[in-house]
Amino acid sequence: MTYKRKKLIKKLIMHFCLIIFTAVMLYPLIWMASSSLKESSQVFVDAHHLIPEAWNFSNYADGWAGFGGITFATFFKNSFIITTLATIGSVVFSAVVAYGFSRINFRGKKFWFIVMMLTMMLPFEMVMIPQYIMFSWFQWIDTYLPLIAPSFFGVPFFIFLMMQFIRTIPRELDQAARIDGCNTISIFFRIIVPLIVPAMMTATIFSFYWRWDDFMAPLIYLQTPEKYPLSLALKLFSDPNSVTNWGGLFAMTTLSLLPIVVIFFIFQRYIVDGISTSGLKG
Template sequence: MAHTSKRWKPFVYHLLVGGLALVMIYPILWLFASSLKPNDEIFATAYSLIPSRIEWKNYATGWAGFAGNSFDTFFKNSFFIAILSTIGAVISSALVAYGFSRIRFFGRGFWFACMMMTLMLPRDVTIIPQYIMFSKFGWLSSFKPIIVPQFFGIPFFIFLIMQFIRTVPVDLDEAAKIDGCSKYGIFFRVILPLTLPALVTAAIFSFYWTWEDFYHPLLYLNKPELYPVSLALKLFLDGESLNNWGGMFAMSSLSLVPVFIIFFLFQRYIVEGIATSGLKG
């Protein structure tokens, strides 16, 4: 009896896990299936994942875009914003994290507390002062309000990288200092290579958050030729005419491709970076 129970437990476990996985992945499957359905069939057979006929033209009509701007332009804008923002966020956050972790200076605890307090501020509290400031700079209707702030450090990434740096033995810093390395030399030659998992994790999160960001482009970008994919998808919905659901779902499906590729290529770094395993010693 006990032997039979042991055989059933793995089966029940995998059945439950598989069921939960199906529930979680179903919306994505529905999105891809709807991108291949005729426009009038998408919501008529909402629960079905099998189209009556495959409409590849949804991808063609969706890619054509709007007002002379194809989704080629929108994807280029998204990659430009996401890549530059990610580079700025990771480099600046790593520098600040190194300063807080390894360099002793007056008021370090105070400034670290101030940085951590910014994590508790709702976005709505800061968005109006930021908008006024960027308006005074003349940066509206450009990528600058979205990209430039990323070059001044992201508190979450700073804290994440700090936790990883603290697992690196200080003895390595001392050895590098004896060999003639300056503080910057220690950072680039010792700290950066050993904190690679945390840096890659921060880069992945930064890319994801920037790629899917809808709020900031909606606020700062006023020209369709500057829209990223997240904002361009909204143009498929027109309250005064027929909505192009097929084209929107087709382009939404394509917008997930970079996210999936990055996740499958770098997923091991996400686990290592969050776990902050680092060096033992």
């Protein structure tokens, strides 16, 4: 067997395995999209068939109608408000904190860095009750503030990610900028920020995913249905005391994934660049 034939066979095997793995990973999404076009009574009876016997597009209209006069347009709007503001806060202020830890010397710098890193190891269940009590003191319950305000103090994972970029940027650039009359703030905006754009874009993508899919925090802090994001609104379809509208549930779940899919395909290259590249390319 020639070398070219061996290489061809290896490629065919590799592509075959990738296709199988891709099919396994995508099957739940395909099943969900298919179920959104079936009658609610047939979703689980005919679960093994991906192609519906009768295409029921009315599930999307019924699901979009929402509950109690609140359409899913309101829930989409709420999710975009929470996700957008929280993402902006987490990315911008994580960059500021990362710059401070990387470039500015201050008393207790190492101690506060260790404290910040330790917060990454705390599970949400451990801080859930203390945070609720604190936000209750602030009278923030049933508002978006508990979901948005903490992001404006930075996210430890994003801070650490951006610090790795900033540390690869030569300090000679800072010194040259100071000779030209730049202060600390000017150096950050004119030198550092343009060079850490890949890291900031990566943080933006991850933050958007996490906030868009967040269920526990809105469940704890929000009480008024008009303020619910999509994650809580989808739960309203399931009613143990009556018949669940499975068709509408899967229809709205399919629509709720569209923003994530669009953002992934548009910015997927930034995920790789943000993690694998350094802050300064030679």
